[in-house]
Amino acid sequence: MKVLVVGAGGREHAILWKLAQSPQQPKLYCAPGNPGTETWATSVAIGTEDVAALADFAEREGIDLTIIGPEAPLLAGIVDEFEARGLRVFGPRRAAALIEGSKAFAKAVMERRGVPTAKYRDFTDADAARAYVREQGAPIVIKADGLAAGKGVIVAMTLEEAESALDTIMRENAFGDAGHKVVVEEFLTGQEATVMAFVSGETVRLMVPAQDHKPAYDGDKGPNTGGMGTYAPVPVVTPELLEEVERTIIRPVVDGLASEGTPYKGVLYTGLMLTAQGPKVIEFNARFGDPETQVVLPLLESDLLDVFASVVDGTLHLQEISWSEKAAVCVILAAEGYPASYRKGDVISGLESGDENSVIFHAGTKRTESGIVTNGGRVLGISGFGADLRSAQQNAYEAVNRVSFAGAHYRRDIADKALQPQG
Template identity: 75%
Template sequence: MKVLVVGGGGREHAIIWKLAQSPQQPQLYCAPGNPGIAELATCIDIGVEEVQALADFAEREGIDLTVVGPEAALLVGIVDHFEQRGLRIFGPKKAAALIEGSKAFAKEVMVAQGVPTAASAYFGSLEAAKEYVRAQGAPIVIKADGLAAGKGVVVAMTLEEAEAALDMMMKDKAFGESGAQVVVEEFLTGQEATIMAFVSGDQVHLMVPSQDHKPAYDGDQGPNTGGMGTYSPVPVVDQALLKQVEETIIRPVIHFLAGNGSPFKGILYTGLMLTADGPKVIEFNARFGDPETQVVLPRLETDVLDIFNAVVDGTLDQLNIAWSDRAAVCVILAAEGYPASYRKGDLIAGLDQVGDQAVIFHAGTKRTGEGIVTNGGRVLGVTGFGADLKAAQAEAYRLVERVTFEGVHYRKDIAEKAFRS
């Protein structure tokens, strides 16, 4: 079987890595891929939004299944285009992916279905947004409505920070048209958790939970990033909570989308705040999380290729999906300056230091004549495994110490919250 994965980051490396373990031994391709992925798959120089070229390649090569990694491809309608051409593809159509593409739309869905979430309002006018913020007071959360690579959220602790965030998004257009409209939310407190689910219409299978770390610095300080590390399992998320999330959040949302003429097929990612009043939705994504995938897929025991095919074919309910009890901790190695402007082109040393209890997922790397160099804000995801979170954390940081490049930055407290709960 020939499988094409669309994307070139750490999430896609994790997907390819898991597909490479399939007993079906699929022939793997990735567009555009990266140096880590190139060790497992044939990389194709086609961008993730070049839908026509990707479909042409899939048709020409006889690709049996395409798996979409990034949200940008989903929101330009890659699934719609492939299906129109009779090509099998894993991921939601554009209309369903809007659950991620517009935070305002996601809020409308949640309100309509009574899904617990932060109180909010959205604005296309800068002055109206500022008036609302002044009336609400701080702390308060400002979100760009559209896609912003995980960086379009500002948790403003003061009114000055909130107004500066609104200016940055709406006046200075830091995120382009994604910030033309903003969502302003109440500030929620509690631990965060991510619950991803395989979804095929009304068929749902929850994955094991994980916890992301968005702020750039230890102790959840500094600006939000695309994610500085993750761990799984999450001690504060038990089976009762998972069942509650499925019944009160995930199923009502996919029911709404189906009734809206856009049934969801693919991965529904639910980002939660575990408040004193119960779980509340922070955000939805329409694909695997990054870097959550780097700790969740390593715990999957069922052949991931069988799952992808079952989602596409509508037979997900027929699968018994099994998960390992082992723990996983992923630490992101970022370039100096990330998430603002950052260095590129620094030689990476130590990539050959991996043992049998860890794996390095490439995110922002490039191969040159000198070797593999940094080529993105989040450069590598170092995932350690163990019988429990302490052991997995130790493995991850053992390897982190051996992988170096100029200006490397990483958080030193990934998974620490698990030991305080």
């Protein structure tokens, strides 16, 4: 079987790493891929949003299944194009992917289905948004409506910060078209958690919960990033809480999309705030999370290729999916300056130092004559595994210490919330 994975980051590296373990021994391709994915897959020099060229390649090479990693091609309609050509593809169509592509769309779906989330208003007029913010007070959350690479959310602790955020997004166009509309939300408190699910029509299969660490620095300080590390499972997400999330959040949204003519197929990512009033939705994504994938897929005991095929073919309800009782922790090594402007081109050493308790996933790397160098804000995701979270954390940080590049920055407290509960 020939399988194409579309993407170039740590998420795609993790997907390929897991697919390479399939007893079906698929022939793997990755477009465009990175120096890490080359271990498992043949790189294809086509950009993730070049939909026609990707479909042409899949037709020409006889690709049996294509997996879409990042969100941008989903919103560009890649699944619609592949399906129109009779090609098997994993991911939601564009209309369903709007659950991530427009925060206002997602909020409206939740509102119609009675899904618990922060109260909100959306605006296309900056003055109206500013007036609403002043009326509500701070703290408050300002979100660019569209895709902003995980950086379009600003948690404003003061009115001044909120008004500055509105100016940055709506007047200065810091996120381009993504900021033509903003969603202004109430500020929620509690621990965050991510619950991803395989979805095929009306069938939902939950994955092991994970917890991301968005702020750049230890203790959840500093600006939001695309994610500085994750761990799984999450002790505060009990089986009872997970059942509540499925019943009150995920199933109503999946059923709602289907009833409105946009059935969902692929991975649905639900970002949650575990508030005193219960779990509430912070965001939905239309694909695997990054870096959540780097801790969730290592705990999958079933054949990932079978799971992907069952979602695409509408047989997920017949598919048994089993998960390990072990734990995983992923630490992101970021370039100096990330998430603001950051350096590229620093040589990375220690990339061959993984062992049976860890794996190094490439995210922002590039192969040059000097060796493999940094080529993005989030450079590497280093995952450690163990019988429990403490041993997984120890194995992750031991692996981190064997890798280096100039200016490398990482958080030193990934999984501490589970190991040293606060409050």
